[in-house]
Amino acid sequence: SQELEQSPQSLIVQEGKNLTINCTSSKTLYGLYWYKQKYGEGLIFLMMLQKGGEEKSHEKITAKLDEKKQQSSLHITASQPSHAGIYLCGADMGAGGTSYGKLTFGQGTILTVHP
Amino acid sequence: EAGVAQSPRYKIIEKRQSVAFWCNPISGHATLYWYQQILGQGPKLLIQFQNNGVVDDSQLPKDRFSAERLKGVDSTLKIQPAKLEDSAVYLCASSPFARGPYEQYFGPGTRLTVT
Numbered sequence: 001s002q003e004l005e006q007s008p009q010s011l012i013v014q015e016g017k018n019l020t021i022n023c024t025s026s027k028t029l030y031g032l033y034w035y036k037q038k039y040g041e042g043l044i045f046l047m048m049l050q051k052g053g054e055e056k057s058h059e060k061i062t063a064k065l066d067e068k069k070q071q072s073s074l075h076i077t078a079s080q081p082s083h084a085g086i087y088l089c090g091a092d093m094g095a096g097g098t099s100y101g102k103l104t105f106g107q108g109t110i111l112t113v114h115p
Numbered sequence: 116e117a118g119v120a121q122s123p124r125y126k127i128i129e130k131r132q133s134v135a136f137w138c139n140p141i142s143g144h145a146t147l148y149w150y151q152q153i154l155g156q157g158p159k160l161l162i163q164f165q166n167n168g169v170v171d172d173s174q175l176p177k178d179r180f181s182a183e184r185l186k187g188v189d190s191t192l193k194i195q196p197a198k199l200e201d202s203a204v205y206l207c208a209s210s211p212f213a214r215g216p217y218e219q220y221f222g223p224g225t226r227l228t229v230t
Contacts, residue, residue, distance in 0.1 A: 030216075031216045035221075040204075041224065045220070048218060090219075092216070100214070101146070101170065102160050103219065105159070108155075108156070
């Protein structure tokens with residue numbers, strides 16, 4: 001089984017709608033990173049969460065990490081065609097307050113936004 | 116500042132041939148990563164360098180894959196001989212330090228097709 005599960009695998013929404021992508025780990029994490037990827041391109045960093053209960057926002061994208069540091073959600077408000085792409089969560093599986101220094105990625109969520 | 120550079124962007128080879136990819140990380144970044152991303156999956160770490168030393172190569176198929184980072188700057192990843200299942204995007208990333216919480220900066224990737 002995957003160490004990091006993302007859901008849903010794909011999402012099709014109408015422009016202007018809100019949406020949420022989830023990322024779940026079976027272990028407590030040191031940190032959780034969200035990236036966006038356009039087809040055929042590299043990963044673009046969105047946000048990093050490290051503290052339990054932490055929440056960060058950038059423009060219309062909000063990411064949260066639960067208190068146990070095992071689940072994260074990425075929420076997009078009033079989606080736009082520019083939000084389309086593949087969203088990836090990457091986890092630093094370090095425990096006991098120590099970073100592993102490497103990321104384990106979920107399988108990604110493909111987001112399509114129809115105008 | 117300049118981002119992570121990779122070349123070539125695309126490569127098509129026949130099975131059993133050899134191929135090499137090049138990566139130039141962000142200036143001053145001590146840590147360099149090579150990931151393999153198969154279509155429909157998240158990136159999987161192949162090897163991590165700290166300066167010119169290997170930190171983690173536990174998921175590198177050492178019978179056919181090799182990587183080096185001479186002088187702690189540029190890096191090359193080689194596959195010899197290639198198999199059909201090696202078709203993927205090979206991503207290079209760099210980070211200022213070996214352990215978090217620091218963002219990994221990704222290059223555009225090299226798309227390899229093995230026929």
